[in-house]
Amino acid sequence: MTERIDIRNMRTRTEAINALPTVPSALKQISAMFEKPRLSIDELSGFISGDPALTSKILKMVNSAAYGFPNRISSISHAIMLLGFNVVRGLLLGVSVFDLMQKNIAGLWEHSVGCAVAARCIAQKKNLQEPEEVSICGLLHDIGKVILILHYPREYETVLAKARDEGISLFEAEQSRFEATHADVGSWLARKWRFPVNLAEAIEYHHTPHLSRQAKLETAIVHVSDILVRARGIGINGDMLVPDIHPESWTLLQLTDDDVRDILAELETAASEAEDL
């Protein structure tokens, strides 16, 4: 039996993401930019616009069904104006880890986009002010998995194999090997990168939504989106199984059967689009 990996060690290592040789330089640059205490709209927009590939990926994303502004957003500054600074920041991070997701966990990107779509759909049904921000919570909720793979490639392979062989969830398999899970790791980075607290909490508690204090609604939305996307079998995020549902989250959201049907229908559209993003 190998030793479990200590939580303090994990946190220090996770937060030192810029020092890790396996992290692509583009992601390091983004990480360094997000750590700055004051990042201006011009800096963010200049950074993205300076890279045509990034710009086109982000515009594709905001103009897809996932964001519900089909073909109306033509520039990064327009996107920031319509969707907000934090949404574009979140999208930048999302598209930057896209390759890492594709390479390391098949289906994780499709799963993430599915969660973004479901989360936006639920947020709209609940009349939340910023459905796009909630959608970013869905898009980035599993970012910790990518970070764990980068930091602990060998160990994480055994975790993935364990989940597969024993038919348990990846979350459970992680708990047997590490003292923290992808949910913790993702939230450490979200805080380090100065994302809003609702995003950090939605990431941290998407498997344990009853523990959220400051973002109960967003966390419940991501928790339920994760379940619906897996129930439909869109993408695979390391394990196939539908996880346990926390009844409190379900009760909090009060989704009707018709709401669920609508979400499933939106997912169908988004799934075929996700491959093109």
Added chain:
Amino acid sequence: MRKVSIDQLEPGMVLERPILRGSTVFLGKGVVLGETAISRLRSMEIEHAFVEGSEEQPISCDEAMTLLDERFRNKEDDPLLKHIKNLVREHIAGLYD
């Protein structure tokens, strides 16, 4: 909505999503494709288009239902998940109508 590769486009198909060239719309939603439009699309660097109609499913309905059962294995005791599973089952069945 159905996703088709550019090679499989046929005259008469109706675009469900616009086709962009850079950030401008080349062909809008609702456009009925003709021979000329299709040949121009083939000369562009585009792989797929989204047209009206229902998506062709990659697996059979029976296979889809078996996979659904696998994803929900060990969850039969949870009434809430059972309910969600039934909604998903109806939804999947609807895709094959």
